[in-house]
Amino acid sequence: MSEKYDVIVIGSGPAGYVAAIRAAQLGLKTACIEKWKNDKGAGVNGGTCLNVGCIPSKALLDSSYKYHEAKEDLAVHGISSTGVEIDIPAMLDRKNKIINQLTGGIAGLFKANGVTALYGTGKLLAGKKVELTDNDGVVSVLDTENVILASGSLPIAIPVAAVDNDLILDSTGALEIGEVPKRLGVIGAGVIGLELGSVWNRLGSDVVLLEAMEDFLAIMDKGIAKESKKIFTKQGLDIRLGARVTGTEIKGKEVEVTFVVADGSEHKETFDKLIVCVGRRAFTDGLLAEDSGVQLDERGTVFVNEQCATNVAGVFAIGDLVRGPMLAHKGSEEGVMVAERIAGHKAQMNYDIVPNVIYTHPEVASVGLTEEQVKAAGDAYNVGTFPFAASGRAMAANETGGMVKIIAHADTDRILGCHIVGPSAADLVQQVAIAMEFGSSAEDLGMIVFGHPTLSETVHEAALAVNGNAIHIANRKRR
Numbered sequence: 001m002s003e004k005y006d007v008i009v010i011g012s013g014p015a016g017y018v019a020a021i022r023a024a025q026l027g028l029k030t031a032c033i034e035k036w037k038n039d040k041g042a043g044v045n046g047g048t049c050l051n052v053g054c055i056p057s058k059a060l061l062d063s064s065y066k067y068h069e070a071k072e073d074l075a076v077h078g079i080s081s082t083g084v085e086i087d088i089p090a091m092l093d094r095k096n097k098i099i100n101q102l103t104g105g106i107a108g109l110f111k112a113n114g115v116t117a118l119y120g121t122g123k124l125l126a127g128k129k130v131e132l133t134d135n136d137g138v139v140s141v142l143d144t145e146n147v148i149l150a151s152g153s154l155p156i157a158i159p160v161a162a163v164d165n166d167l168i169l170d171s172t173g174a175l176e177i178g179e180v181p182k183r184l185g186v187i188g189a190g191v192i193g194l195e196l197g198s199v200w201n202r203l204g205s206d207v208v209l210l211e212a213m214e215d216f217l218a219i220m221d222k223g224i225a226k227e228s229k230k231i232f233t234k235q236g237l238d239i240r241l242g243a244r245v246t247g248t249e250i251k252g253k254e255v256e257v258t259f260v261v262a263d264g265s266e267h268k269e270t271f272d273k274l275i276v277c278v279g280r281r282a283f284t285d286g287l288l289a290e291d292s293g294v295q296l297d298e299r300g301t302v303f304v305n306e307q308c309a310t311n312v313a314g315v316f317a318i319g320d321l322v323r324g325p326m327l328a329h330k331g332s333e334e335g336v337m338v339a340e341r342i343a344g345h346k347a348q349m350n351y352d353i354v355p356n357v358i359y360t361h362p363e364v365a366s367v368g369l370t371e372e373q374v375k376a377a378g379d380a381y382n383v384g385t386f387p388f389a390a391s392g393r394a395m396a397a398n399e400t401g402g403m404v405k406i407i408a409h410a411d412t413d414r415i416l417g418c419h420i421v422g423p424s425a426a427d428l429v430q431q432v433a434i435a436m437e438f439g440s441s442a443e444d445l446g447m448i449v450f451g452h453p454t455l456s457e458t459v460h461e462a463a464l465a466v467n468g469n470a471i472h473i474a475n476r477k478r479r
């Protein structure tokens with residue numbers, strides 16, 4: 001048995017690598033085990049987020065948006081653009097370079113912070129021992145005071161649309177499509193389906209999204225979801241709600257998809273490619289020895305308390321592996337919290353203020369409670385909205401679709417939530433997240449001086465509108 005670690009992290013996605021770095025920064029002897037290999041068979045860090053998730057999808061979203069903008073959106077500025085073409089292999093190559101740079105960066109950060117990077121598969125044994133099977137198949141057992149499980153998640157597979165990595169792809173395969181499909185089907189109009197559908201829609205595919213739920217973006221604020229659907233539909237995304245996929249059949253070079261709609265009738269559509277984006281599941285395969293003692297909950301995620309402690313003392317779990325939204329930043333903050341608690345600090349994480357973004361164009365972003373959640377809780381509240389159409393900065397940028405919505409408690413005026421569809425929504429919602437962390441009221445936010453002309457002014461005006469004091473729109477009568 002080798003020397004004892006203070007902390008072993010299993011998994012180096014945004015939850016695991018952040019936990020490992022923070023633990024090492026706090027003076028804990030830390031190792032991080034990662035089983036991901038690149039196409040050359042070398043171990044790489046960064047997990048789903050850096051390799052096949054947040055970063056590659058944003059790289060393709062940005063490339064495809066620039067193409068779309070150059071082709072379609074410049075004329076309004078008096079710029080003519082002819083002969084604009086997309087080179088898909090070059091676009092994919094740029095994406096891959098970004099992945100390599102960032103994953104290599106994690107290895108550098110590990111080195112700089114003194115984290116021991118181990119490549120192979122980790123398994124938690126009884127008594128907080130960790131079995132490491134390295135990439136050459138050599139097995140060793142490591143001893144540690146604490147274990148942080150951060151093995152992440154995988155795309156959910158559905159038998160009615162089995163991924164063949166040719167015509168039927170999951171989100172990983174969808175990042176590697178080598179030419180623009182003429183007709184692209186997407187099962188699931190959730191966050192990932194909308195982002196990937198947008199990429200290929202901008203590049204010229206006819207995109208149909210088949211979504212089983214009747215409500216669009218059911219967990220989002222209804223008003224913002226409704227506005228978003230209008231915008232996406234105008235962009236050419238064909239979003240079919242209440243369309244449950246029940247089967248697929250490969251017919252030559254095409255895939256025929258069967259789906260059932262609300263009235264029970266069956267329909268068929270044929271596509272050149274089909275992307276399955278029906279959600280993700282916690283990845284626990286091979287992670288826990290039978291006698292590790294760690295409990296899973298009924299959804300197969302590792303059961304943890306608010307501080308990410310499992311039922312086994314000294315064993316923690318973070319990120320997509322545990323309850324809560326499957327978001328990179330949620331896992332990273334859990335990683336920091338757990339590392340700090342192991343080091344003896346009283347760290348906590350505020351799960352009520354975790355921003356959530358869909359990186360379409362415009363972006364859809366939210367933080368805190370939706371109007372529906374506030375209503376259901378029986379609290380009296382006020383809402384302030386401000387449309388981007390009334391923002392001088394948005395007009396200058398020709399980005400006038402969407403709005404900012406802020407919800408505040410009627411008695412205390414404390415901000416309860418903010419929901420935005422519009423340009424730079426991700427960055428704008430973060431401003432409100434900061435205000436909420438400081439317990440801001442809508443009036444507080446309204447009293448802050450915002451630079452002019454900025455998109456941020458829309459947040460200022462929505463905050464003012466909560467109490468009927470917006471300047472650049474007619475205020476709604478207060479309830």
Ligand code: FAD
Nearest residue numbers: 011013014015035047048049053122152319320326327328
């Ligand atoms: P992961 O990133 O899944 O990392 C887990 C790591 O553990 C992997 O590297 C895996 O190889 C390793 N591992 C598993 N088992 C073992 C084992 N036994 N031994 C050793 N290593 C192991 N989130 C956002 O916040 N913003 C976005 O814009 C966003 N976009 C996304 C786009 C796509 C297409 C996808 C698929 C996801 C996106 N997400 C986004 C979600 C985000 O990627 C995840 O929430 C995040 O990666 C979860 O981090 P994690 O560290 O918990 O797990």
Ligand code: AMP
Nearest residue numbers: 188190191210211212213244245278279
């Ligand atoms: P998300 O959880 O945001 O990734 O979204 C996944 C979406 O896929 C959800 O909105 C589900 O309702 C949807 N979905 C799951 N199974 C099916 C199916 N068989 N047909 C159509 N949509 C589905």
